[in-house]
Amino acid sequence: MNAPEAEFIPRRSLHDELTARVRALITEGALAPGEKIPEKELCERFGVSRTPLREALKVLASEGIVTLRPNRGARVSALTxxxxxxxxxxxxxxxxxxxxxxxxxxxxxxxxxxxxxxxxxxxxxxxxxxxxxxxxxxxxxxxxxxxxxxxxxxxxxxxxxxxxxxxxxxxxxxxxxxxxxxxxxxxxxxxxxxxxxxxxxxxxxxxxxxxxxxxxxxxxxxxxxxxxxxxxxx
Amino acid sequence: MNAPEAEFIPRRSLHDELTARVRALITEGALAPGEKIPEKELCERFGVSRTPLREALKVLASEGIVTLRPNRGARVSALTxxxxxxxxxxxxxxxxxxxxxxxxxxxxxxxxxxxxxxxxxxxxxxxxxxxxxxxxxxxxxxxxxxxxxxxxxxxxxxxxxxxxxxxxxxxxxxxxxxxxxxxxxxxxxxxxxxxxxxxxxxxxxxxxxxxxxxxxxxxxxxxxxxxxxxxxxx
DNA sequence: CAACTGAATTATGAATTCATTATTCGAGTC
DNA sequence: GACTCGAATAATGAATTCATAATTCAGTTG
The missing domain is CATH 1.20.120.530 (GntR ligand-binding domain-like)
Incomplete structure (x- = not known):
């Protein structure tokens, strides 16, 4: 027998959730363009380790919302x-x-x-x-x-x-x-x-x-x- | 004194290099659509750990080239x-x-x-x-x-x-x-x-x-x- | 003999650790 | 007093470790 309520959902992986959260922070202006994105603080804020957060940042970078400079961390892309x-x-x-x-x-x-x-x-x-x-x-x-x-x-x-x-x-x-x-x-x-x-x-x-x-x-x-x-x- | 050849050089981060490599594997057909992407083997092949490879896979997933199913790994997206x-x-x-x-x-x-x-x-x-x-x-x-x-x-x-x-x-x-x-x-x-x-x-x-x-x-x-x-x- | 159960194995997701690179801050020099 | 150099500190990038979920496969049962 199948479960009565198959209940798909929140199988969202952590990094996926994080991409959404950080994206929201940016589009809502909590993180201003040009501003540096503090890995550490966001980790504490969301209660996760750096690994999934960094994955999220990579994804946001590939979307162009965030700029990644090697060894210098992530910044919110400033639109010129x-x-x-x-x-x-x-x-x-x-x-x-x-x-x-x-x-x-x-x-x-x-x-x-x-x-x-x-x-x-x-x-x-x-x-x-x-x-x-x-x-x-x-x-x-x-x-x-x-x-x-x-x-x-x-x-x-x-x-x-x-x-x-x-x-x-x-x-x-x-x-x-x-x-x-x-x-x-x-x-x-x-x-x-x-x-x-x-x-x-x-x-x-x-x-x-x-x-x-x-x-x-x-x-x-x-x-x-x-x-x-x-x-x-x- | 400066190095004679300023040589900008590949300050590319590992995950960046890996995204390119894996993308190439896919577009060149070494990894066929629908096929599962074996993290372990690729890690050995490129001599890197799983962390940067997984970051690369996340990026490819956001590009739609790869499909990620939670807890089930990555597959090459099959174009229907x-x-x-x-x-x-x-x-x-x-x-x-x-x-x-x-x-x-x-x-x-x-x-x-x-x-x-x-x-x-x-x-x-x-x-x-x-x-x-x-x-x-x-x-x-x-x-x-x-x-x-x-x-x-x-x-x-x-x-x-x-x-x-x-x-x-x-x-x-x-x-x-x-x-x-x-x-x-x-x-x-x-x-x-x-x-x-x-x-x-x-x-x-x-x-x-x-x-x-x-x-x-x-x-x-x-x-x-x-x-x-x-x-x-x- | 097919189908199910459940332990063993393997792979994945995420945290932690380690090495390396940038940045900060202070001492020394001109 | 401004500047340079260098050590201390903090951050990043990547490897490793650990926990958990999926898969495999042998053993059992109908």
């Missing part, structure tokens, strides 16, 4: 303006593709789900609440990605997005840009409802260009121009 | 037909993008270089020499990628290509498909010389579709249809 210009065309291509594919597979239920997310997001926009706006915004893009049913595309896109998904970018978005972003989202929803892959593809690409502008702007304020290399540590 | 259908649209988008960007940056010298590679490749085609044809073919695509000057794009593309860059695919390409591929390469070269990004983009996408057909065909022969899961080991 030049790098941004590199990343965005690639994200644009993937985002466009995701829109195209999503339209071919998305169900009515999924569209309804996104419509609901969109409505809530607009509410937060009206209320000027940036934090929850950002979360819903992200949820919508995630839902579109999910609708592609393409694991490869999902993991590629997430890998790139992970390098710049900081809630704080949105903090200094101008009201005009913000309004434009909401309008773009309106168009995104409309294209989805028409299942217009080509159209959605184009809108998403434009939408991303807007985001690029926002992030570049944010970056400027972080590293005042003329200062080639950002501060190494705090 | 379904997965192929997933990977190709993404590669297509990246390949198209690389053509577009390459045309904006490529130098005359680089075009000349590619022209030379192309000429040699055509010679091998005429002679029916598949192995060297394959190498030059790969070199041309690599050169285009290089011309994008976009590290992000390069590493993304290579990551995907690594999952299906097996020289052996080409072994069962039909003469007709082979001739068509050569013709496509002719068009690729022409578009490059015109620096026609849009055109190149389209040709590369079509070219990749041809490759998809070749690989699918090859895969069919490896796993006779009706046999859902490939053999686990040999």
């Amino acid at each position: 303006a030049a790098e941004l210009e590199e990343v965005f065309p690639v994200m644009g291509a993937l985002e466009a593709l995701s829109g195209e594919i999503a339209c071919r597979h998305i169900s009515d239920a999924e569209i309804a789900e996104i419509r609901a997310l969109h409505a809530r997001m607009v509410e937060h926009w009206r209320a000027g609440e940036r934090e929850p706006y950002f979360r819903l915004n992200q949820a919508i893009h995630e839902a579109i990605l999910e609708a592609t049913r393409n694991e490869t595309l999902k993991s590629m896109y997430r890998g790139l997005a992970g390098r710049l998904m900081k809630a704080r970018y949105i903090a200094n978005m101008s009201p005009e840009r913000w309004a434009a972003a909401v309008a773009e989202h309106q168009a995104i929803l409309a294209a989805l409802e028409r299942r217009d892959g080509i159209g959605l593809s184009a809108i998403l690409k434009a939408h991303l260009a807007g985001k690029l502008a926002t992030v570049k702007d944010w970056l400027e304020r972080q590293e005042p121009p003329g200062n080639g290399a950002a501060r190494q540590a705090d | 037909a379904a997965e192929l259908e997933e990977v190709f649209p993404v590669m297509g988008a990246l390949e198209a993008l690389s053509g577009e960007i390459a045309c904006r940056h490529i130098s005359d010298a680089e075009i000349a270089e590619i022209r030379a590679l192309h000429a040699r490749m055509v010679e091998h085609w005429r002679a029916g020499e598949r192995e060297p044809y394959f190498r030059l073919n790969q070199a041309i695509h690599e050169a285009i990628l290089e011309a994008t000057r976009n590290e992000t794009l390069k590493s993304m593309y290579r990551g995907l290509a690594g999952r299906l860059m097996k020289a052996r695919y080409i072994a069962n390409m039909s003469p007709e498909r082979w001739a068509a591929a050569v013709a496509e390469h002719q068009a690729i070269l022409a578009a490059l010389e015109r620096r026609d990004g849009i055109g190149l983009s389209a040709i590369l996408k079509a070219h990749l579709a041809g490759k998809l057909a070749t690989v699918k065909d090859w895969l069919e022969r490896q796993e006779p249809p009706g046999n859902g899961a490939a053999r686990q080991a040999d």
Whole structure:
């Protein structure tokens, strides 16, 4: 007889859990770009030895989130303006593709789900609440990605997005840009409802260009121009 | 006094070297898809302990080349037909993008270089020499990628290509498909010389579709249809 | 003789230990 | 007083060790 509740799950290995945890620390800003990653402290914090943590760091390094210099430890990768210009065309291509594919597979239920997310997001926009706006915004893009049913595309896109998904970018978005972003989202929803892959593809690409502008702007304020290399540590 | 030859030299860490070595073993076919990766033997073979090897395996797993099942070790990821259908649209988008960007940056010298590679490749085609044809073919695509000057794009593309860059695919390409591929390469070269990004983009996408057909065909022969899961080991 | 049980073996996951390299800090020199 | 050199300290990289889970295989039972 089989176990009544097969209960797959949490067979996650330690290093796997750690990659997720450290990644979260980084994307949530607890570890700032350029900052050194203190192996010892993280080990104590999570109550694990260095071995699995180091494995996790290697993986994050291969994702580009972390930079590893031989015998000098790990640092959070600092995104330079030049790098941004590199990343965005690639994200644009993937985002466009995701829109195209999503339209071919998305169900009515999924569209309804996104419509609901969109409505809530607009509410937060009206209320000027940036934090929850950002979360819903992200949820919508995630839902579109999910609708592609393409694991490869999902993991590629997430890998790139992970390098710049900081809630704080949105903090200094101008009201005009913000309004434009909401309008773009309106168009995104409309294209989805028409299942217009080509159209959605184009809108998403434009939408991303807007985001690029926002992030570049944010970056400027972080590293005042003329200062080639950002501060190494705090 | 400084050493006469500053000799940067391979300050490469062991795990880094190992990732490359094991990756090579896989893409060159020494380790077949589905096959279990014997930690112990590889350690002896390379004369290292398990720690750096395991780190390497984690990285390869994050690239998708290797599959890690908790407490059950590592296996070379077997590419299923379904997965192929997933990977190709993404590669297509990246390949198209690389053509577009390459045309904006490529130098005359680089075009000349590619022209030379192309000429040699055509010679091998005429002679029916598949192995060297394959190498030059790969070199041309690599050169285009290089011309994008976009590290992000390069590493993304290579990551995907690594999952299906097996020289052996080409072994069962039909003469007709082979001739068509050569013709496509002719068009690729022409578009490059015109620096026609849009055109190149389209040709590369079509070219990749041809490759998809070749690989699918090859895969069919490896796993006779009706046999859902490939053999686990040999 | 097939199928199951459970001990022996082996492999994996993670902690610990060891060696080597960077970094810090202080003494000595110009 | 600033700089250099060098010892002490701390960190990293890799090997080893230890605990645990999976696999194998012999013995048993139906």
